[in-house]
Amino acid sequence: MKILFPIIIIAILFVISCDKNPVIQNEEELITEFKYTLVPRNGGSTSTFTFMDLDGEGGLPPDITSDTLMSGVVYDGKLSLLNVYSDVIQNITGEIKNEGDAHQFFYESSGELSDKLSVVYNDADINNNPIGIITVITTTGTGTGNLKITLRHEPNKSAVGVTSGIITNAGGETDIEVTFNVIVQ
Template sequence: MKTIKLLAFLCTGALFFTSCSSDDDNPDPVNEEELITKVTITLQAENAETVTMEYSDESGLGHDHDHDHEGEGAEDDHDHDGLEGVVSGPLKPNTSYTGSIALWNESVSPAENITDEIKEEADEHQFFYQAIGGLEIDTDYLDKESDYLSTDSSNPVGLQFNLTTGAAGHGDLRVVLRHQPKKPNTGLDDAGGETDMDISFHVHIEE
């Protein structure tokens, strides 16, 4: 699974056969992988209990799981093999929740806050939230790239969002993080990019 990319420097020589010299002032940047081992979504509403959704995997989300969808048109709303997390309780019908998502790498000590990495690369990441299986949920982005970067871009990121429930029922809430998606886009179907994370939560809406 492809995860958040951190910038590192690797000395390279001609034809990649010579060793790095100590006076190389312009090393070539390469990407290193950063694990996402824990995801927490918090949903808050004025007249409802706070609901949390959590997924954790100490080996990294999706490690050894074949669900790394890549490229444009790779998604199917009804046929995905995302990993399922734990939900603290039901959501209330016809209620508007303010949502936030946070990601960590807890394989190291102290744990790394991957949320900060996404903010620093907000123009290269976007979260997508999909209701599946009859779940009546709509989501809207509350943040944009200009909230985290020195830019006037209004392209969404998805660390903050609004979630509105409909009638009672149950189904899956799918959460996907894309790296270098096409922006703007109309959703996962034309987002392109690479999948950093693909998880789901079985959600109940009830009184």
């Protein structure tokens, strides 16, 4: 009995200490290629803004390519996000759309463009809240500035201003944040 009791205690401790790997639901996305394509509604040249960081976070700096927009034009915008870090190319755009209630893109213009470039959401999740993969951009004047696009993972979409595109109260974690230099002529 003296030998059996310690064996039972050790067996119980062993079973209790075994930690099963937790299943991570909706983990943050790894995005190595980010493209924002803007097509003018009434014809004209398509503008493309790209971010590429093929070695992932850290390492070499990303390659960011900006473009020019025309004043007084309405653009239909679409984001495309990929993970090409591994051997298998993953389409992150579809993943974000499928998990739309757990993601939202935020668009912030600054500099001379803060009041001359507006972005409106043109897609929604299952709760009719914006995702931001599909947008409409309107330019109302000339100038230079920045367009910062941020993807938040698990934002609080019921917080004040979040469904209107205001990131201040969104919370959540940032999956990616890219700032493009923009010239509106």
